[in-house]
Amino acid sequence: MFGCIVAGRLVQTNLQQVDVNKFTFQLDDAEAINHIVVFLLGTMPFQQGSAATVHLLWPNKTWQLLGMLSNEKASAIFRLKTNGSKSTTAQQSTTGASISDMSMDSSSSTTTSASTTPITATLGISIEPIDVVMSQIATLASSSSSSSSTAPSKALVPLSSINNNSATTVSPDSVAAIAQKVMSHLYNHVTSFATAVVPQGSTVLNVVRKAKADPMFLTRE
Structure with a gap:
């Protein structure tokens, strides 16, 4: 039902169903990831009134909401940014392109040191009633807008x-x-x-x- 592509890698087919409405992909060497594409395969659409939320999980962390999928929005691109320790923040895009930015804190931005064990993250997909999905996305959008409003101005003089x-x-x-x-x-x-x-x-x-x-x-x- 779902597909996943990490930029520069082959299409992942290791989808695992962990519950009636929940699925996961294992993302190897997660610190080297810069873009993730999640999409519907087209073989099985969502049931009427259903959609899905997309989440990311680092080891020893909590699930982080990234965005959503629906029959009308069958794919989403998430751009990862690397900052420091392993935590994530995400911004749901409101554009038709559906590209969402996610700040990904880790010890290395693009490569993993030979002395460090590569980290495996988990991409989670949860099928929910569409009103539940939209309420979660609204929370994500509001938190993103509040973060941007508190960001310092780049103007030389405000x-x-x-x-x-x-x-x-x-x-x-x-x-x-x-x-x-x-x-x-x-x-x-x-x-x-x-x-x-x-x-x-x-x-x-x-x-x-x-x-x-x-x-x-x-x-x-």
Whole structure:
């Protein structure tokens, strides 16, 4: 019913049924895995009103929810990221491509040292009523969004700081001076391609006047 492919390896056919509605794949040398594809073979669809959750289990850890499969979403790709000790976090993708990111903490990112025994992880698939599956996925999505909202901004200067402080820290005269310099440089650049020098018209003066009257003029779309 289910198939599994680890990137760079053959299709796995070692599916084991451990309960009436639960199945597992053994993932050898799990620390070297970067992508996992889980899919329906197409030989046996889910019964009406059923779907499946996909989980990952490290030795001595608890099951980690990765995503889901259904008749309408017959395959899912999970991208693993390596960080440190053996624990996982997952993010259920909401796009049609169904690619989910999973942070995989381990001692090695892509290779296993000769002195270290390769680790075998377990991929679990549990068939459940579709409303149960969707409620679990909703929890996964909400936890992922909260994690992303608390992540530090990559901006050199947070936009909120600019919006909150610009009115008090930037004077109209300084904005007007910057606008005049920008327009002058632009004028010099453009006229360098002209055959005859055209004097600066009212455009520069208009921009400077607007910038002086409204310091946020140049930042407004």
